[in-house]
Amino acid sequence: MRPETIKKLCCPFDKGDLTLTEITKEISGNILEGFFVCTICKRLYPIVKGIPIMSPDEFREFKLEQPLLERWEKHLNGHSFANFRLVGPENRAKELS
Ligand SMILES: [Zn+2]
Secondary structure (H helix, E strand, C coil): CCCCHCCCCCCEEEEEEEEEEEEEEECCEEEEEEEHHHCCCCCCEEEEEECCCCCHHCCHHHHHHHHHHHHHHHHHCCCCEECCCEECCHHHHHHCC
């Protein structure tokens, strides 16, 4: 997907802004792998083979996306992937208490 396309995207759920993490990219600038995170709901949308997966939760399959997120773990900065959202270390602590 092309960087100029990315600027037009927002979260399909709440229209929040998306932050992009680029993982692999062609020389031309097309992003092949990476992910978006919504600044409002923290949903994570993977980009796979240049295509962003931005379906509603009920059309997503966690077990298909989980291996990707495990491979991208070092890009998650200590966050984890749960319920299609990026969960920060501070949120996890709250759930435990
Ligand atoms: Zn959102």
